[in-house]
Amino acid sequence: MVQLGLVGLGKMGYNMRERLRAAGHEVVGYDRNPDVTDVGTLADLVSTLDAPRIIWVMVPAGEATSQTVKEFSELLSEGDLLIDGGNSRYTDDKVNGDLLAAQGIGYIDAGVSGGVWGKDNGYGLMVGGAKADVERALPIFDALRPEGPREEGFSHAGPVGAGHFAKMVHNGIEYGVMQAYAEGFELLEAANVVEDVPAVIKGWQRGTVVRSWLLDLLVRALDEDPELDDLEGYVEDSGEGRWTLEEAINNAVPAPVISAALFARFASRQEDSAAMRAVAALRNQFGGHAVRKADE
Amino acid sequence: MVQLGLVGLGKMGYNMRERLRAAGHEVVGYDRNPDVTDVGTLADLVSTLDAPRIIWVMVPAGEATSQTVKEFSELLSEGDLLIDGGNSRYTDDKVNGDLLAAQGIGYIDAGVSGGVWGKDNGYGLMVGGAKADVERALPIFDALRPEGPREEGFSHAGPVGAGHFAKMVHNGIEYGVMQAYAEGFELLEAANVVEDVPAVIKGWQRGTVVRSWLLDLLVRALDEDPELDDLEGYVEDSGEGRWTLEEAINNAVPAPVISAALFARFASRQEDSAAMRAVAALRNQFGGHAVRKADE
Amino acid sequence: MVQLGLVGLGKMGYNMRERLRAAGHEVVGYDRNPDVTDVGTLADLVSTLDAPRIIWVMVPAGEATSQTVKEFSELLSEGDLLIDGGNSRYTDDKVNGDLLAAQGIGYIDAGVSGGVWGKDNGYGLMVGGAKADVERALPIFDALRPEGPREEGFSHAGPVGAGHFAKMVHNGIEYGVMQAYAEGFELLEAANVVEDVPAVIKGWQRGTVVRSWLLDLLVRALDEDPELDDLEGYVEDSGEGRWTLEEAINNAVPAPVISAALFARFASRQEDSAAMRAVAALRNQFGGHAVRKADE
């Protein structure tokens, strides 16, 4: 059993503390929210833990993570290890890892997948860092990952940054897979050939080529709301899809499916499209085609 | 100077009659609308013209055109010539042409581009049919096409069907080109780096790589409505874009740009997207991500 | 236990006969290949079975299936039932079903998914037809479908045609899902950030959002050939992807992901692209940009 400091007890971090404790590990959690934190400050957290320490940071990617790493670079000691389990961009890992390395503090970037289901099912993990650091943290990874062979729910992807890069690509794929199901769902709904769309999708769960966990979730959603009309077709995106596309551009990799999935989300959030106003205006100019006036 | 029967005096046909008459040709027009027609019935039209006759049909593609051709197959005589100038699908030309050929009546399919501007500027023409038929109708084509070298505004594309196939592809290209300008316009508007978007687009009319007639029309539209916000981003499609994509599928030709332009039009007409409701539902299922309820 | 005539003992049909027999059903198989057939002719097959008969047709979609149905419309008797388990286009079902209905013969269209794995795992089934016909064939469907709750591996999608429509959409989704994984794989390979790409993908099998049966198969493929360089990036398509896109067009449903996946397959089969020659020629014309000569 190991001892771990866990920073950030939101939706993900809170559940991870539960899962780690259930596995018998000692977890000291810190959060700004006094209702869930175990200690008052990051300094308290550090002093509570026995050196050499392991800290798992689970706060929003970007500024919040960078700031937390900066604070730990001053609080931790040589030989300690910090794991960033958030959805950081892999290019941030180099900066954060170097800052800690200058103090002799180890760094691992851990991509974590599984959402709210991870608490019970385990989280899919892909990590980047030095081999010795990864081995040291293995008991934690083993507690967080799903049951079954370790290599089916965990990978050591490569050096610092590789874990978050792998997670970024995972999420890019996720965008594309979700959009594929979504287009199929819309076509089934629109064509009126299939009478019982939810039954068809439910019937794809076993034996078919498209069976997947996401399909199981779609079935769950349809069980609750058979035409999915309790909600709007309004979809946020949270960074990894954009980054995946940017990396595709940087590496000259065609990514038509992932980009289409991202653009569909952008479009879903527009009340009206400037581009399509331009197309409407052009058709009106050359062909006298009717347009819809904005106040109609 | 030649004599011509012209059936269908809508937006396009009416203007064509004007242009043909201005060129000195004798045009007898027929339309169901008594305000614009020159004769009372198709039979009147046929009896008014001297054999061998030339008839130009300019009615909506599909059922209306097929019906008109069928009526003419009974009214016309051997040696007459019928030209379908509408936006017919090229596969209809084979049927219509064969029907007439069985009566010894010639058939030309003519793709006509230029919209409401054609009356003054001339129409771009691409025709399919037998060489002798095309040569016989050349005075008409010369009157309709723009000034300048014939081969820059007119082509004999091949046998029956080739004219409408060429026009179909022309329109598929048009979808893609319009969408390219539209995406650029939206990005200029959204990014807030360029202060005077209409001025930039106006300034693209001379010397740039993207100068075109469609760009000139976009400038016209922006002159009237600088942010194009008098109208909605709601865009119809009228057949040729769909057919182009279907032919791309039939011929295993990748058509990512033309399909993207068509799908953008489909999406522009949706109040809400079933596909994006499915994506929103999935994100909610796995990550507990917030969704917008339909009644918010 | 029921008795069944099974026509077409290729890769799919052969396995299905095995699975049905293992479940205790009596299967009389027919194939043109004398090595695998149980009877010499379709007429033999019909005379071997007790009326009312059930025939499962498992031959290539299109002409072969239509021809087989036509032959059975003359061989079968009122009260018999024919099930088309091939990958027929759903519009064929109406024709085939009507032909048989005129003789009082029932018709079910059955979409079958699962590939070579179906023999052991069971096949995902989605069927269209009259309720009474479907209930009559239920023992066969139950033997073919995977273990577990019936509704998770089987659906009665609607009237004749609905089964193949559902299967068509299933396959369209499959195209998109496969392409999403494929783009992610290429990006992982190209970016050189992740050191052990097969380990990362293997590690996605449990706990992650993108876990699926197709992912399991990708892991299998990578186990055999870690960089997938024993084979070419040349991918056939077999109809359903094209049909899905055509139905999306017909129903004005945006399908950017499914179309992108289909076009990627088209492009994968081109040695050289006429479109890209045109782009290269244009760049050369306006910018004097270098081109690659065809004989370089």
Place this chain on the structure above:
Amino acid sequence: MVQLGLVGLGKMGYNMRERLRAAGHEVVGYDRNPDVTDVGTLADLVSTLDAPRIIWVMVPAGEATSQTVKEFSELLSEGDLLIDGGNSRYTDDKVNGDLLAAQGIGYIDAGVSGGVWGKDNGYGLMVGGAKADVERALPIFDALRPEGPREEGFSHAGPVGAGHFAKMVHNGIEYGVMQAYAEGFELLEAANVVEDVPAVIKGWQRGTVVRSWLLDLLVRALDEDPELDDLEGYVEDSGEGRWTLEEAINNAVPAPVISAALFARFASRQEDSAAMRAVAALRNQFGGHAVRKADE
């Protein structure tokens, strides 16, 4: 008549010197190539010009331009003006402009379109910078831009950066427009319905909706090589297309056409696609579908 220092006498800069001199301006050119340069060093260039000076920099975007600006920040004097006419990313303009502003040196970013045709036809210009700087450089812009109304070939897009942003979007649009024509060309070639593809495209130059300068160039290319088979479908990209897509991502603007055009170029340069190897492998895994071995 004004005096101008012009740095970079490659394909573009050399022609611009010709055009400016033909308009009566005094141009002192500098290039590392002794065959074309007028002076030996940048310092010579600066000392040759009368203060306050105007310098036009026309060197490759990125490192070369930044380095040149840095050198001029040390050589020029307060009141001088530097114009970057290269294809710099608009985010570089802020850096370069600030560096010069700190020395009291003015800065304009000028997007220049027109390629090798600009020497005779004039260049489309879109510039960013302070109003006073732009007015000061107007005689130069007027000499470079095409004849006709100034606002049709020139725009003051906004503050520093806006000129290159406008040029970036211009090029993004260009990618999409070229790809639209290219897809149409490939479909005409593949379908074998049109007999004389070059004649059809030549016939689109007048009267049609798709007439444009790029179409004229396609006609030129087809005049030289009617099936465009002297060259390969291999297409480079030079930055602006990628940047346009990155800005679309940053601004949540759907850009399906521009991205498809960029990805088509990426794919055109791949001998074999890792993504499509993955799809082939998957099809083989689930369906036993044949694959092409790499050594076939």
